[in-house]
Amino acid sequence: MNLRAGRYWIGRLDWIMALTTAALVAVGVAFIFSAGWRGPDEPGGDFYRKQLFWAGLGALVFIGAAVSDYRRIGAQAIWIYLLALAGLVLVLAVGREMYGARRWIRLFGVNIQPSEFAKLATVLATARYLSLPDTDPRRFATMIWSGLITGGAFLLIVVEPDLGTAMTLLPTLWVLWLVAGVPPRTLALIVLSGVLLMPVAWLGMGEYQRERVRVFLDAERDPQGAGWNKIQSAIAVGSGGFAGKGYLKGTQNVLGFLPRTVAPTDFIFSVIAEEKGFTGSLTLLGLFAVWLGGGIRAAARARDKFGQLLAAGLTTLLFAHVFVNIAMTIGLLPITGLPLPLISYGGSFMLTTMLALGLMQSVYVRRHTAD
Amino acid sequence: MSARLARDWELNRLRLLYAAMLAAFALLIAQLWRLQVAQGARYERNLARQSIRRVRLPGPRGAMLDRNGQPLAENRPSFSVTLYLGELRLSKPRRVSLADHVLQVVRRLSERLELPSELTERDIRRHIQQQLPLPLTAWRDLSEESLARVAERLAGEPGVDLDVSAVRVYPQAGLACHALGYVGRAEPAEDAEAFHFQLPEWTGRAGLEKVYDSALRGSAGGQLLRVDVAGFRRDVLDEQPVRPGYDLRLALDTDVQRLAERALDGVQGACVVLDPNTGDVLALASAPGYDLNAFVPAIPRALWQTLMDDPARPLLHRAVAGVYPPGSTFKPVTALAALQSGEFTARQEISCPGYFLLGRARFGCWQTQGHGTVDMLRGIRYSCNVIFFRAGLACGHEAIADMARRAGLGAPTGIDLDQDSAGLIPDDAWKRAAQREGWRDGDTCNMAIGQGAVLATPLQMAMLAATLAAEGTVRRPRLVTGLRAPAAAVFQDIPPVIVRRLDVAPEHLRLVREGMRDVVMAEDGTGRKLRVPGVTLAGKTGTAEYGAKGSGLKRGWMIAFGPYEAPRYAVAMVVEEAVSGGSTVAPRLQQLMQGLFPAAPAPGGRG
Numbered sequence: 001m002n003l004r005a006g007r008y009w010i011g012r013l014d015w016i017m018a019l020t021t022a023a024l025v026a027v028g029v030a031f032i033f034s035a036g037w038r039g040p041d042e043p044g045g046d047f048y049r050k051q052l053f054w055a056g057l058g059a060l061v062f063i064g065a066a067v068s069d070y071r072r073i074g075a076q077a078i079w080i081y082l083l084a085l086a087g088l089v090l091v092l093a094v095g096r097e098m099y100g101a102r103r104w105i106r107l108f109g110v111n112i113q114p115s116e117f118a119k120l121a122t123v124l125a126t127a128r129y130l131s132l133p134d135t136d137p138r139r140f141a142t143m144i145w146s147g148l149i150t151g152g153a154f155l156l157i158v159v160e161p162d163l164g165t166a167m168t169l170l171p172t173l174w175v176l177w178l179v180a181g182v183p184p185r186t187l188a189l190i191v192l193s194g195v196l197l198m199p200v201a202w203l204g205m206g207e208y209q210r211e212r213v214r215v216f217l218d219a220e221r222d223p224q225g226a227g228w229n230k231i232q233s234a235i236a237v238g239s240g241g242f243a244g245k246g247y248l249k250g251t252q253n254v255l256g257f258l259p260r261t262v263a264p265t266d267f268i269f270s271v272i273a274e275e276k277g278f279t280g281s282l283t284l285l286g287l288f289a290v291w292l293g294g295g296i297r298a299a300a301r302a303r304d305k306f307g308q309l310l311a312a313g314l315t316t317l318l319f320a321h322v323f324v325n326i327a328m329t330i331g332l333l334p335i336t337g338l339p340l341p342l343i344s345y346g347g348s349f350m351l352t353t354m355l356a357l358g359l360m361q362s363v364y365v366r367r368h369t370a371d
Numbered sequence: 372m373s374a375r376l377a378r379d380w381e382l383n384r385l386r387l388l389y390a391a392m393l394a395a396f397a398l399l400i401a402q403l404w405r406l407q408v409a410q411g412a413r414y415e416r417n418l419a420r421q422s423i424r425r426v427r428l429p430g431p432r433g434a435m436l437d438r439n440g441q442p443l444a445e446n447r448p449s450f451s452v453t454l455y456l457g458e459l460r461l462s463k464p465r466r467v468s469l470a471d472h473v474l475q476v477v478r479r480l481s482e483r484l485e486l487p488s489e490l491t492e493r494d495i496r497r498h499i500q501q502q503l504p505l506p507l508t509a510w511r512d513l514s515e516e517s518l519a520r521v522a523e524r525l526a527g528e529p530g531v532d533l534d535v536s537a538v539r540v541y542p543q544a545g546l547a548c549h550a551l552g553y554v555g556r557a558e559p560a561e562d563a564e565a566f567h568f569q570l571p572e573w574t575g576r577a578g579l580e581k582v583y584d585s586a587l588r589g590s591a592g593g594q595l596l597r598v599d600v601a602g603f604r605r606d607v608l609d610e611q612p613v614r615p616g617y618d619l620r621l622a623l624d625t626d627v628q629r630l631a632e633r634a635l636d637g638v639q640g641a642c643v644v645l646d647p648n649t650g651d652v653l654a655l656a657s658a659p660g661y662d663l664n665a666f667v668p669a670i671p672r673a674l675w676q677t678l679m680d681d682p683a684r685p686l687l688h689r690a691v692a693g694v695y696p697p698g699s700t701f702k703p704v705t706a707l708a709a710l711q712s713g714e715f716t717a718r719q720e721i722s723c724p725g726y727f728l729l730g731r732a733r734f735g736c737w738q739t740q741g742h743g744t745v746d747m748l749r750g751i752r753y754s755c756n757v758i759f760f761r762a763g764l765a766c767g768h769e770a771i772a773d774m775a776r777r778a779g780l781g782a783p784t785g786i787d788l789d790q791d792s793a794g795l796i797p798d799d800a801w802k803r804a805a806q807r808e809g810w811r812d813g814d815t816c817n818m819a820i821g822q823g824a825v826l827a828t829p830l831q832m833a834m835l836a837a838t839l840a841a842e843g844t845v846r847r848p849r850l851v852t853g854l855r856a857p858a859a860a861v862f863q864d865i866p867p868v869i870v871r872r873l874d875v876a877p878e879h880l881r882l883v884r885e886g887m888r889d890v891v892m893a894e895d896g897t898g899r900k901l902r903v904p905g906v907t908l909a910g911k912t913g914t915a916e917y918g919a920k921g922s923g924l925k926r927g928w929m930i931a932f933g934p935y936e937a938p939r940y941a942v943a944m945v946v947e948e949a950v951s952g953g954s955t956v957a958p959r960l961q962q963l964m965q966g967l968f969p970a971a972p973a974p975g976g977r978g
Contacts, residue, residue, distance in 0.1 A: 178384055235421070238406040238414025255422050256600035278407040285396050296389045300382055312385065319392050323399070330402050 009067065012365045017294025020287055021062075021342065021357060025055045027284065028268070028343035030247075035264040035271045035345075037248050047264050047345050054347040058354030065358025066365060073359070074306050077121075077128035081149065084121035087114035088156035095160075103160050113348040115157045115165050120352055120359075122153040123172055123317055127309035130180040137181035146173065146180075163209055164336025168320040170194075175316040179299070179309050212334045229267065232257045234331050236270040237281075244277030264345040266337055269329040288322050298360045303368035311363045314356040423608070424504055424596045429572035430589020431537040433616035435551060435579060437625045438651070438852065444551055444580070444663075446537035450513045452480070452521060453506040456499065457603035458530030470496050477509055480531065483524050486510055486517055504596050504604035512538065539573065541663035547628050549688035550621075550655045550788065550850060552578020553666035573668075578688070579619065579850060582787055586854060589616040620853035620862045622651035630966035631656040634959045640946040641689035642963070643833035647932060647941040649867040650837070650846030652786065655830070657689040692790040694826040695945055698915030699754045699952065700928045701775070701821025703839060703883045706747055708774035709762035710879040717882050720746045723757040727816070734760055734816050737914070751886025754897045754912065756820050763819025764812060771818055772796050777873055779834045779845055780827050785870070786848045794831055797824035822915060833943035836930040839887065839909075840938035843873035843880055887911050888935050900957035901931060906968045908933035910960075912952030924948065927955040933964070940967055 029048050036045035073080075087105070091114045095102035104111040126149045129135060135142050150173045157166040178187055202210065236252035239245075253263040253271055263271055273281045295315030302308035318341050325340040327333040339346050341353045406414065434445040454473060463472040473495050481488045490509055498507045509531075513521060518533075525531055539554055557574035574588065575581035592613035597605045631642040631654035644654035659681075665674055678686050687693060709715035725741035727734040736742065736756040742749075750758035763771055775781060781796030795801070797818065799810040805824075817823030827835075830848060838845050847870050853862030873880070887909035890896040898910045910931030917924050927949025932941040942960060949955035 175388060178388070179381075234406060235414050235417045237403070238411055239418040240407055241411040241415065242408050251418070251422060251597070254599075255597065255605060257421065273403070273407065278403055278411075281403045281407065282400060285400060289393060289396055292392055293389065296385050300385045308381075312388065316388070319395075323392075323395050326399050327402075330399065330406055332399070332402050 009365055012367070013066065013361060014294050014297060014364045017291060017297075017357070017361070017364075020291040020294065024287055024291060024342040025058075027272070027287075028340075028345075029055065031268055031272050031275075031343070032264045032345045034248050034250065034275060035253050035260075035268060038254055045264075050347070051345050051350070054350040057347075058350045061351055062354040062358040062361070065355050066361035068358075068362060069366065070307060070310060070359055070362040071304070071366075073362075074124065074128050074131075074310070077125045081121045081125035081153075084114070084118040085152060085156065088118050088153065088160075090114065092156070092159065103162055110347065113346075115160065115162055116348040116352040118153045118157065119165065119169060119317060120314070120356055122150055122169060123176070123313040124310065124359075125149050126173065126176055127306055127313050130176055131304070131306035131309050135180075137177070138183060142180075143177065143182065143186075146176065161206055161209070162337070163205070164324065164338040167336070168317055168324070168338070171320050172313050172316045176309055176313045179312045180305075212336070229259065229262060230328075230331060230335055232259075233267055233270040233329050236267075237273040237330055240274040240277040240280075242278045244273075244275050244280050247275055250274040265339060266325065266335075266344065267329060268344050269326050269340055272343075273329070285326075292319050292322070294364075295360050298364035298367070301367040302363050303366055307363040307366070311360045314360055318353065318356060422597055422599070424567040424598050424604075426505065426567065426594040426596060427572075428592045428594060428613050429557075430591055430613040431615040432539060432554070432573060432589065433587040433618045433855075433857070435587075435619045435621055437621050437623045437628075438653075439624065440620075441625045442542050443547060443621065443623065443625070444539065444541050447540045448535045449511065449538040450518050450521075451511040451534045451536065452484070452509045452513065452525070453532050453534045454509050455506050455530045455532060455604075456503060457599075457605070460601075460603060462529060470499055473499075473507070476530075480509065480525075480528075484510070484517065484520050486513075503601075504598045506532070506534065508534070539667045541667075543625065544664060545660045545662045546625065546632065547623055547655060548578075548660045548663050549657045549690065550578055550623065550652075551663060552576065552580035552582075553663055553670075554580050555666075556669060578788065579621070582789055583617075583619055583851065586617040587619065589857070590614040615857040617857065618855040618862070619851050620855065622646070622649075622653060622850055622852050623655065624653045627967065628654040628656060630654070630963045632658065632660070634944065634963040635946075638946045638959075639683055639689070639948065640944065641693055641829040642944040642960075643690050643829050643942065644963070644967075645833050645837045645848055645941045647837035647840035647846070647938050650848050651852060651867070652830075652848050652850050653940070655690045655850070657687070657693070659683050659685040661685050688788075688790055689945070690829045691784075691786065691788055692792045692828070693945070694792050694794050694828055695926050695928070695947075696823075696825055696915040696917065697821040697827040697832055698913030698926065698928055699756075699821060700832055700835075700911045700913035700930045700943070701825060701827070702751060702754065702759055702819075702913075703887065703911060704775045704778055704780070704835070705759050705763050705771050705819045705821075706751060706883050706886070707873070707875050707879055708770040709766040710747065710882065711774070711875050712766035712770045714765040714767075715747070715762040717747055717878070720744050721758050721761050723755050725757075727757045727760045729760070729764075729812055729816060732813055734813075748882060748886050748889070751883065751911070752889040752893055752896050754890070759819040760816045763815050768810060768815040768818055769798065771815070772798050774873075774875075775825075777845070777871065778838050779870065780831050784828075784830055784834055784848050785868075786830060787850050791830075792828050794828055795824055795826040821913060829943045829945050832928070832930050832945075833941055836910075836932045836943055837941035838873060839880070839884060840932035840941045842877070843875055845870040845873060884909060884935075887932075891931070897953045898929060898931070898957050900953060901929070901961045901964060903961060903964045903968050905970060906933055906964075907935035908964060909935050910957075912957060914949065914951040914953075925951065927952040929953075929956040929960050931960060931964070933968075940964075 029051050032051050033048040036047050091102055091105050096104045096106055103113055105114060126146050129146055129149055150169050154166050154169050232252060236258055250271055252258040252274055258267055258270055272284060292315055295311055299308045299311035302311055321338055321341050324333055324338045328335050339349050431446050435443045437443055459473060459476055460469060463469060474492055477488050477490055521533060553576055554573040555576040557572040575584035592611045594607055595609040597608050599605050627644050631644055635642055635656055635658035638658060640658055642656040646653055661678060722744050723736055723742035725736050725739045742753050742755045745755050745758050775796045781794055783791040783793050802810050814823055818825055834848055847868040851865060853864050855862045890898040891901045891908045891910045898912045901908055901910050908931055910929055913928030915926045917926055927946045929952050930943045932938040944956050944960050946956050
């Protein structure tokens with residue numbers, strides 16, 4: 001890339017989204033530090049330092065993806081998708097089992113979660129298929145094929161088992177259909193049948209997943225066991241009150257009521273809500289709303305169908321993570337191990353989030369302009 | 372559909388999508404409002420309930436000092452090795468339970484400190500289950516030698532600390548044990564429910580420890596602890612300091628008390644020394660006694676059982692709770708009643724043949740060959756029964772009872788002690804109630820010489836001696852003369868209390884006092900064995916039979932005061948198994964008097 005192209009690229013980047021991304025990463029690092037905090041004479045864990053490293057690496061991934069032409073990546077979508085599926089098969093075969101699930105592969109001393117990359121690959125492939133010139137969104141076959149592409153990855157992630165991650169693919173597919181032009185009546189029918197199929201899904205769930213749902217419906221059922229995190233998270237969030245207890249003043253994680261393993265990861269929002277209160281929660285949600293708006297903006301101004309589908313799909317995927325994570329933290333949804341984008345501690349997820357943002361920016365930079 | 376419309380729908384779809392996302396966020400915000408604002412207080416309470424613990428800390432008990440400031444009950448520092456489990460947990464290897472780890476630490480320390488372990492595995496487990504946030508005491512009350520070893524070898528050991536606490540100690544061991552009383556573990560305080568943990572607290576179970584418990588007992592402080600999820604103490608949020616109790620200044624004089632107890636050496640009985648000018652109890656001795664320190668921190672069950680089963684009844688406070696027929700020591704009361712009534716005069720002489728006939732009943736004088744012609748003055752000196760039968764019958768039993776009650780007999784003395792016994796001054800109503808028959812002259816005869824149903828405690832008889840010494844002023848005996856607030860320098864004085872005046876003409880009182888002086892000072896006085904060179908003493912002996920008639924079991928009594936001219940001491944002493952007051956009690960009391968009047972040179976081995 002020469003200098004002129006560089007200046008052009010920088011000028012056309014969505015700076016609002018870039019800055020909100022940086023702000024969210026900063027919030028994440030600050031509260032990962034707080035989640036590890038045990039007092040002035042007990043330095044907390046070094047998670048926040050690792051997260052800084054991942055954020056830096058993520059920034060490179062972001063720039064790399066934004067600079068690359070999404071259309072050239074899209075052309076390779078089928079291979080990327082198949083590679084991702086191979087990764088998912090591999091994790092089932094040789095993956096490390098942690099907390100009763102095979103989700104990680106150890107590579108070069110780092111635990112990698114193939115399902116994180118598979119989500120992106122799936123959105124990429126599905127968007128690519130739906131944007132092909134001879135794909136007619138009004139035909140039933142189109143839905144079958146695109147459903148199969150998403151469904152393949154979905155099933156492989158479900159059997160890990162990682163239902164939470166897999167579930168984020170469903171609204172994403174639905175939004176892809178919507179954006180692709182599937183008739184509204186068909187889309188409504190799908191939502192309806194989805195609701196009707198819920199009892200069937202219950203029967204298909206593993207026992208630990210059912211238990212999570214039961215605990216969600218009645219947390220007092222097993223307060224020392226499965227319901228623990230839900231109750232303690234609610235206490236953390238609720239006791240934060242309107243203004244919060246102040247940075248590093250939260251006690252739920254320090255005293256270990258919010259388990260130390262989940263405080264910096266899946267339950268980072270509890271830590272923030274306890275220390276920063278309702279005002280802090282509101283600020284964070286506002287930040288996320290602006291941030292997601294950037295993705296919608298990219299989709300709206302995409303120069304082609306594929307770009308629009310890609311940006312809308314990735315935005316929905318990230319939105320699903322934000323919504324489900326916070327909703328489970330505050331007791332609106334069952335506990336699923338879904339991280340909060342840019343905030344939760346975790347390398348794989350930081351990189352895939354940055355990759356998704358980079359792809360959206362690749363679309364936005366190359367946007368359709370009237371002038 | 373035109374191209375423009377299609378384009379609009381495309382854009383509107385995305386706007387719809389964004390609106391749906393914002394709507395979902397609105398749902399989250401609604402729930403956050405509910406949790407953090409609407410129900411925030413509730414969750415804050417939940418938070419406090421699971422992570423805040425209240426601990427009640429007892430205040431240290433006040434001290435008891437004798438009238439010269441010598442400590443009789445106080446606190447001494449007791450050093451204990453305590454384990455902080457929250458810190459020990461950090462060095463705990465995985466897969467080892469906390470209890471096992473603590474047990475290992477205790478064993479290791481045990482070797483290093485050369486102290487046998489006092490903790491069992493059960494103690495440790497119970498502590499972990501019930502009192503996790505509190506430190507666990509591994510060795511309590513270290514000896515000085517162990518303390519030095521601990522200080523030397525325990526420095527820097529994580530989770531192990533040296534704690535100091537206050538332990539009750541009685542520096543004089545068994546001295547005045549009945550008066551001082553002892554403490555026991557308190558029942559949980561009334562506001563106990565507000566606390567999660569209570570450290571053991573002590574409450575007075577007997578004697579002054581019990582009567583002045585509310586003053587002695589400090590006010591409890593508290594600690595607000597924050598505990599972590601496992602229940603370990605994390606930090607102290609707030610602390611309310613404990614306040615120590617009041618110190619008591621006692622009327623007791625350690626030296627006098629020791630003399631009194633020595634005088635009782637080897638017998639069962641009691642001895643009371645009062646200051647007739649104030650009512651101060653200088654000594655309050657009951658024999659046998661016990662070592663108060665055996666009750667700290669708790670009396671061993673076996674020892675308690677031994678004390679309870681002992682036929683000598685060491686736990687009985689004979690000086691205030693022991694009731695005995697006063698025998699002839701009661702005669703001054705009869706004398707005063709008769710003289711004051713005018714029915715018997717000081718000049719009246721009677722003849723004592725050694726007995727007195729009341730109808731067919733024969734009432735003997737202790738001197739079977741008789742005292743010959745006696746008047747009241749000599750009657751007291753010889754303790755002649757016959758003159759008192761006559762005097763008593765002359766004034767009537769009501770006059771005697773009235774005089775006795777005014778002298779403080781037949782009712783609790785009002786001393787600041789529990790078990791303050793009333794004794795018994797019988798009358799018509801009492802006899803009807805107890806024996807279903809009316810008063811007879813025979814009863815009057817018995818009463819006149821302090822026998823029959825008359826009962827008195829040693830303290831009451833000492834009070835009588837004090838009243839006679841103080842020219843008829845009846846003072847309430849008292850043990851505590853002052854209270855000192857915690858951290859205050861001086862004691863707040865408690866003024867002495869005058870109960871009443873005896874209301875007897877001075878000449879009658881003088882006669883009785885002179886008679887009592889002769890008891891000791893005259894060559895033929897019954898209490899001559901009391902004599903101490905250099906000081907004029909007055910007294911009255913008494914011997915009362917008890918048990919089956921003719922069993923030969925006798926209580927020996929003596930009351931006394933001195934110096935005769937300006938009395939400083941009034942004394943009563945009883946010995947439960949005596950030959951007579953004059954031969955058994957007087958020599959013992961003489962020992963005491965010799966101690967009280969040390970200026971007088973020792974009487975060369977003859978009494």
